[in-house]
Amino acid sequence: MRHPVDSLAWETINRKWPSFALDPQNIRFGLATDGFNPFQDLSMSYSCWPVILFMYNLPPWLCMSKENLMLTLLILGPKQPGNDIDVYLAPLVEDLNELWVNGVRMYDAVEKSTFNLKAILMWTINDFSAYANTSGWSTKGKLACPLCRTNTYSEWLPHSRKHVYMGHRRFLPRKHSFRNKCKWFNGHVEEKGKPKLFTGEDIYKEVKDIVNDWERGAKKEKMSTNESQLWKKKSIFFELPYWKDLVLRHNLDVMHIEKNICDSIIGTLLNMKVKEHKITGLKSNDCHILIQQLLPVALRGILPEGSRKAILRLCTFFKELCSRVLDRNRLEKLEEKVVETLCMLERFFPPSFFDIMVHLTIHLGREIRLCGLVQYRWMYPIERYMKILKGYVRNRARPEGCIAERYLAEEYAMFCGKEHLEELKGSDRRLEKNEKLLQKKHVETFNVWLHEKIKVMENHINVSNILKWLSRGPRVQSMSYSGFVINSLRFHTKDAEKSRQNSGVSLEATTICRASAKDNTQVIGKVTYYGVLREIIVLDYHTFQLPIFRCDWANIVNGVRDDDGFTLVNLHEGQSQFEKDPFILASQANQVFYSRETNSLNWYVVLKAPSRGFQDLQLYDESDNEPPMSIEVGGLVQDDNEDAPNKRTDVDDIICDV
Structure with missing residues (x-):
């Protein structure tokens, strides 16, 4: 056994549905879901649940690779969905039903023809707590084993306050010597046989009459030992017509x-x-x-x-x-x-x-015998x-939105990149054997290839001017500056500032400060990131320029703290965060100054000063006790009055101190 195709589960599908098995283009899926905190910490204040599909119609080294994992759903936090996960899975199950019953028309780029694509979901993969949510069987208490079920042997330890699961001699052959070793075990001869394992058809008969109640706040009946009341719900996967006929529906996570x-x-x-x-x-x-x-x-x-x-x-x-x-x-x-x-x-x-x-x-x-490796x-x-x-999360107020947008952007880029690589291989056979040469050619010619694709698209749809120039790519040579003025703020890189203190950078982002699990309320606040400016690069897209800052960011978890009303930042290089994504747009940057903390080499006090020539427009209601609220007009300061008293005239937008 080297692949799921060698398993009994695969053979069972081939035997039960031969017409499905005869078409090699039909897809066999696996599904996985689990929760995680998207805020770079291990607390349970927020739980985001992605639902991922992966295909087994691929070679062993590609089945579980990142580029072949499909993010189909994102279940929003802050709480875990629990048994109500079926509500969120309903659209996906509806699509899986359509893929099984009718299929969808697809285009075969190799054969230059269309075909009807069908798919089957072979099983789910979860940790043991999520196993209960997807299957409907409680994985806690004295009947926690979802396979032994009512035949689970358990004991309650009053001092440890936990259930334990022993009595494994009943799984041995009838004539095994361990069955008679009374003193070695619990003092009794084991005469019970191996517990019966239930099929999907047996389970379906038990749950088919259960009516799920998804009303929020509804009282859930406590699980009893009555076999008709053991299930907490009827799993939504039983809406798939083939689900009860599979040899295994939910995997135990090794x-x-x-x-x-x-x-x-x-x-x-x-x-x-x-x-x-x-x-x-x-x-x-x-x-x-x-x-x-x-x-x-x-x-x-x-x-x-x-x-x-x-x-x-x-x-x-x-x-x-x-x-x-x-x-x-x-x-x-x-x-x-x-x-x-x-x-x-x-x-x-x-x-x-x-x-x-x-x-x-x-x-x-x-x-393993049923499903393979x-x-x-x-x-x-x-x-x-x-x-x-x-x-992927950059805006802590909208973590799922960040994940979805970044995922789609990578899918677009990967699709375009793969199409370009295939065209390169077809145009020059030497590139198929030389991976380094292929990647070099890909980097050198991608912009030209994308620009030609955009020109073809213009004949069918309207394409924005920005997209047209982006497809051309920036100029080969980009300008690097040691100083830059934007939003009436003068920035300098760390290496060029010498005695000046203009390399401090901060970035404000909206975030969820607190989420109440009781009433599901969210309080939106601000989080500030602090760093040091290392490099200023201006990308030239011919008709517009895009200045970006590369910064070393302090670790937001353990590199920033408040002390007596002051904000302290650890600027030690080993504490830097976002090393793989250090860039921000220059228009997003705010300026701060750092003063070294007494008796500390790495900790600095953050100082803020208003920019020269920048006016905050404020709204203030005298009947309200709240402080004035600033209005952000835009990224760049715009003032048509040349005689404005506070307007700076001694610097241009970009300054070069090299």
Whole structure:
């Protein structure tokens, strides 16, 4: 097994719907969703939920690559959608239904013809908390396992105040010796058999009569042990006519399971409290390397033989589970092996170790047998992509808007770039074999190619003059200045200022200062970014010029603080933020001055001074106690009165001090 095409799930789709399988252009999708805070911190004050589709009709190295992940929905915060996520997913499910039932007409650029495109959603990928939101089964409490369901074996530990999930001997073969080892386990012979796993048809029969109530504030019935009331909702995915016939609908995320188990092992070995297991400072990738590579070596000769072997077997299981090539004939042995491993852990580890994540490992082998390698069904590529989406946010008041606009802009640019690259390859066969030469040619000729495309577009639609000149690109040689005057402010670069203090730059942005989860209200405020001007570049687009500033920005999280009414900024180079996106438009820049803080090398006090010759127009209502409100007229100061007393006449718009 090297690709989802080698899985039983793929074969089942081919067998159940042969007409769909016969057309290689039909798409097989996976869907992932998770929440993240877009404000570059780990607090839970805001939660944005992207919904991402990815295609499996691609080679292994392209299936989960960034350029092939499709951002289909952005669910706005500040709260997590919870079970109401179905309300937001409704338009997407409607489109998926259309793609399955009728299809859409598409154009084949290679064959120069149209065809009918259809698609199927194979499964979803989520962490365990989002698993509950998409499936409708609660992943908390004594019946937390969504696969064992009513047959979940759990116990309540009153002192630890948590449910634990043990009793894994029932998954062993009937004649296995562990079933009779009373003293090794709970003092009883295990006679129960392996719990029955329910099919999609069984689940659909239970949930088909559930009527979802999405009314805000409506009381939700508490989950009971009555089988007809175990489901919190009927998942919207059952509106897809094929959903109940799939062999697996929701995947268990190996990344989070591996991470949580690694935390539990280290916390137990270090004799930490249960609540402290999750704060060892290890990230998911750290745990991935630790449990598969380093932990087996570190434990050699330290622990007693029994507990050491149990941990080593678990480490080996995860290492084999995450292989990029798997033998189908070994998967059943892998499932049997992990059952024995969990039984060995029950013998040597305390009951508090066995949270739901430890129990879920018993189902991972089955899911690989059904759906293939974990590399196409875990959250690593999704988490990395969400970090990219987080970097798109520039306006903290409208994070989803920033993400959507940046995503569309990159899609446009990538589409144009790929089309240009394909045309270059077709025009010169040598470029197909020389990637460096191809990229060099791409950079040199892209503007000319885009300009020709714009000229063709002019025959069909109206194209703005700005777009026409942008397609030509700026002049090859751009001017770099050490000084610049804009908005009646004189800026100098850090390297050129010498004794002058004109390199301080600030940028004000509108942001969400506070969001109340109770009444869903938002308070809009301001956040100010502080930095130092490093370079001034003026791009010349023939009919207009665009001045931009490259700045070193202080870290907004731990590089800015208030102290006795003063704002202090850490200007140490190691504290700089936005290194990949340091540019701002010159018209956006405000000027500040920095005074070194006493007994500190890196901290500076921020000083602000009004610009010369710039008049703030103010509105003031005498009946109102609020302070005057400034009116921003525009980026550049415009004054038609040449005799204005405060107008500066000693400088031009651009000054060059080189």
